[in-house]
Amino acid sequence: MAAATVENDPTASEGSAAAFSEVHNPIWSESQLRKYPFQTRPIPRLSHTDPRAEMLINNEEPVVLTDTNLVYPALKWDIPYLQDNIGSGDFSVYIAENHKFLYYDEKKMANFENFTPKSRRIDMKFSDFVEKMHKTQEEGGDVRVYLQQTLNDTVGRKVVVDFLGFNWNWINKQQSKRNWGQLTSNLLLIGMEGNVTPAHYDEQQNFFAQIKGYKRCILFPPDQFECLYPFPVHHPCDRQSQVDFENPDYERFPNFKNVVGYETVVGPGDVLFIPMYWWHHIESLLSGGVTITLNFWYKVHYMTKRCANAQEDRKPIERPSEGGHHEKHREDAGGGTGRPTRGWSFTEYDDPGPI
Numbered sequence: 001m002a003a004a005t006v007e008n009d010p011t012a013s014e015g016s017a018a019a020f021s022e023v024h025n026p027i028w029s030e031s032q033l034r035k036y037p038f039q040t041r042p043i044p045r046l047s048h049t050d051p052r053a054e055m056l057i058n059n060e061e062p063v064v065l066t067d068t069n070l071v072y073p074a075l076k077w078d079i080p081y082l083q084d085n086i087g088s089g090d091f092s093v094y095i096a097e098n099h100k101f102l103y104y105d106e107k108k109m110a111n112f113e114n115f116t117p118k119s120r121r122i123d124m125k126f127s128d129f130v131e132k133m134h135k136t137q138e139e140g141g142d143v144r145v146y147l148q149q150t151l152n153d154t155v156g157r158k159v160v161v162d163f164l165g166f167n168w169n170w171i172n173k174q175q176s177k178r179n180w181g182q183l184t185s186n187l188l189l190i191g192m193e194g195n196v197t198p199a200h201y202d203e204q205q206n207f208f209a210q211i212k213g214y215k216r217c218i219l220f221p222p223d224q225f226e227c228l229y230p231f232p233v234h235h236p237c238d239r240q241s242q243v244d245f246e247n248p249d250y251e252r253f254p255n256f257k258n259v260v261g262y263e264t265v266v267g268p269g270d271v272l273f274i275p276m277y278w279w280h281h282i283e284s285l286l287s288g289g290v291t292i293t294l295n296f297w298y299k300v301h302y303m304t305k306r307c308a309n310a311q312e313d314r315k316p317i318e319r320p321s322e323g324g325h326h327e328k329h330r331e332d333a334g335g336g337t338g339r340p341t342r343g344w345s346f347t348e349y350d351d352p353g354p355i
């Protein structure tokens with residue numbers, strides 16, 4: 001993939017040269033990307049005013065929108081600013097023994113007694129997270145931390161003001177014209193360079209707004225389900241791929257040889273549309289410093305044919321290990337994303353009171 005952040009043609013097919021016709025001051029380089037044994041095509045980068053962008057979103061295909069100003073007031077967020085203004089609430093921080101933060105649903109752990117997670121979640125104050133992150137960096141070992149916390153009403157005033165200044169006009173229109181359900185949550189992700197969120201899918205539409213640093217996002221359409229081998233529905237890692245992208249076991253997962261991804265690198269101000277049920281693998285670039293992202297998850301009360309087919313395909317794959325259960329994914333407090341929401345509700349910000 002070419003190191004660039006320029007407009008490209010959404011109709012371009014394989015090969016980065018066709019999609020990235022010009023290179024202006026690349027801000028990252030190929031050497032900052034991890035190596036994987038599969039092909040990818042570029043995700044188009046377009047202005048939000050480009051009709052092709054609307055078409056892609058309507059078709060539930062990914063696109064990077066370069067100029068929405070969705071989180072413009074947050075582009076000044078960095079660790080010192082957040083330390084002063086994010087408030088004194090508790091933050092979910094995952095600590096992993098290496099760079100891979102394979103998500104697991106704590107509530108499903110009782111279903112698989114032999115399951116030992118490779119990361120653990122600890123609730124801590126923001127300043128403790130910062131200290132932990134610096135200490136981890138200084139130690140230079142494999143251990144890493146990743147803050148993943150839904151914004152809630154413990155955030156400080158300045159962050160509320162920033163939040164109110166988001167481009168709600170644009171995003172609310174996106175929601176209403178497609179008849180999506182409500183915005184369920186905004187997950188704030190603060191990661192160390194090199195952190196990886198392995199491939200998984202969520203059951204919500206996602207506008208993924210990059211605030212600080214660069215993230216490589218590799219997406220796979222729902223119909224590549226058979227190549228990605230999700231854990232069984234009742235497993236704590238439900239909705240996550242069992243395949244280790246860095247060392248795929250082709251004997252267990254032979255169809256992984258056929259997987260083809262779509263990829264992009266997002267930087268500050270970019271908004272990636274991750275359609276629901278699209279698999280996504282996300283990595284903070286190597287040697288790229290801290291990354292900050294805020295996502296916008298929307299519930300949807302319909303399922304496209306493409307998603308329905310993929311979910312249907314899932315049954316025969318999983319039934320043998322599930323002991324005959326036929327339950328569909330449970331919608332938890334995270335709206336089917338599996339992550340805790342901590343009771344925050346968007347409407348609380350409609351009238352913030354005196355600021």
Ligand SMILES: O=C(O)CCC(=O)C(=O)O
Nearest residue numbers: 189197202208282293295
């Ligand atoms: O940014 C990440 O590391 C993961 C984010 C993610 O999976 C999501 O927004 O759905």
